[in-house]
Amino acid sequence: METKEILKQHITKTITLSDDQFDYFFSHFTPQSFKKGQSIITSGEKVDSEYFVLNGCLKSFYINDDLKMFILQFAMPTWWTSDYSALYSNEKATINVDCITDAEVLRLTNANREKLCNEIHEIEHFFRWRTNRGYVASQKRLLSLMNKDARYRYEELLVQYPQLYNLVPKQLIAAYLGVSRETLSRLYQSSKM
Amino acid sequence: METKEILKQHITKTITLSDDQFDYFFSHFTPQSFKKGQSIITSGEKVDSEYFVLNGCLKSFYINDDLKMFILQFAMPTWWTSDYSALYSNEKATINVDCITDAEVLRLTNANREKLCNEIHEIEHFFRWRTNRGYVASQKRLLSLMNKDARYRYEELLVQYPQLYNLVPKQLIAAYLGVSRETLSRLYQSSKM
DNA sequence: TCCAGAATGTGATGTAGGTCACATAACAAT
């Protein structure tokens, strides 16, 4: 499917725009291609954009002082990603985003998003709902993290995103679940039988 | 300070409304008073509103199958709270909200919020930013939960909300941090000296 | 002012999951 169509179908789930409005909306995005392993947002650098994934798979993650990685999100096609904390408050990134596979994205600058939100009420509505859903998902993950053990969270993840199992290295899944790679390895050894 | 002023000051941090617009906005809220211990949202029941806290302190929490409580949020004055997962998707509550102290709130129904967002662009802007901030805070808490041990999270919480220490029972603080009350007790025994 | 129920402290003990070390397997690039 064409780039433009992917985005159109995505936003049409939430709002209705005329063709002219959508063309105008779309004109504020910049297509970009990245290779597997490339970094899109780097901790310590300025962030001025968010990214809509057309294809491929990204990860957004934090590296702590012990160099341990914690994955906030796997970004699959039609997902949005950025370091929103930095983006919204105009600070330097504390989070990284990079490519697990080759990827194509649409880049939208913070300034353009705010301009569009300001000019077209429906678009502000779209972005409000996008964040609403993100907020709810984040709360759910918080509860799951406090409430459930690693095995449960692992199985929950596989049900929700079966594609991930073959797409991303197990250590990244561990970094998402909040367990060590060794523990994850032992978990699915036993849950396979 | 008067009820209306509290809300006005709060939203004025994000948007500017004319006096008429604000009066109209305010007319969609219903003041309610609750006693310590009263439940505002009960798991299993319908949720049709969110609440803006004028004074007092609420907690929103989840109870798991083992009857263990997990606190998602302490809602202090000028904070908003609800079971947003249920509210946004029109399902029954899975989360409870109740009063840690006597409390006064302004109730805003989902229908009224959507009506206001639709009628007044600025108001939709306000709610987008409110959720943006909530989303970012929730991501930060996720990272803290994965990355830091209980003692660190405890000290972090006290720095952020010193009022909580005397206001809410320690077991609720434990339920927020995601540790047992016994562990929390031992933690601050040793960090006091 | 007294009492019942709730909140907190504290010891003993259990356990999920972390860490370290090293072996094996999969992959990518030349």
Place this chain on the structure above:
DNA sequence: ATTGTTATGTGACCTACATCACATTCTGGA
């Protein structure tokens, strides 16, 4: 095909925190 690199498996051991049990203190009615 070969080789260096990265991912994965697995044993031995460690630690933060949970759980249980019970003592102590606080609190809010009647």
